[in-house]
Amino acid sequence: MSEEETKVETVAEETAVDETAAEEPAKKKGKKKWPIVVGVVVVVLIAAGAGFWVWHEQPSFCNAICHTPMDPYNATYDQELNTTGVDKWGNEVENTRAMLSVTHKAMGDTCMSCHVPTLSEQISEGINWVTGNYVYPLEEKSLKDLTEARGIDDDEFCLNEACHNITRDDLIEATSDMERNPHVAQHGEVACSECHKAHRASVMYCTQCHSDAEVPDGWVSAAESKTLEKEATA
16 A cells, blocks of 8 residues: 555544544433433423413313303302302392302402312213203202212311311301391201302391391392292293
8 A cells, every 4th residue: 555545544534533523422412402301391291280280270270171051150250249240140149248159269269169079070070061961050069069079067168277267156156246146056057058159149048937137238038049049940
């Protein structure tokens, strides 16, 4: 091999070595990107999951995803406190304070503060929505429905540390200035839901027998409540 050929071969070998050396850092650099990409994806998924869970507890979720028949209920929740409003049937309510959905919203509560369905209920409701097998608006949940989902008794649903951390005796004291104290169990213990309604005007239960029973602002008498229900289901 001539001296000139030897030089050419040497230059070629050096060039090949340089190219290989240049490729190595590039490969290593590419490998280092993967942990970063994976990390970013994980963070995004966690953030999206957290955001979805927060949204899941808002009325807008119920309205947007699968609870179209709950529109009237969401509408009552969205009203301002201490104003003239409407109930789930579209009837005028003199003072929205008469509806627990509005008063609870003012305290920072969401739908999920009271409505805690079981997994089987959510699956059943989802299937009914997809197939169109539902009524509009949905039937009002009774206190029994709500307590069964949580496995607690009627009183514990409202009178607990997370909600109203008081006793029945405290309630009696709170309304002791009323001529007919609605919290005194003169005719046996009455469930809170007999008077307190979430998406319609609350009802003064005592007016079933006592026409002189005081009806709070925005509330309705037992007779008025029955009329509203009858008209709504006619």
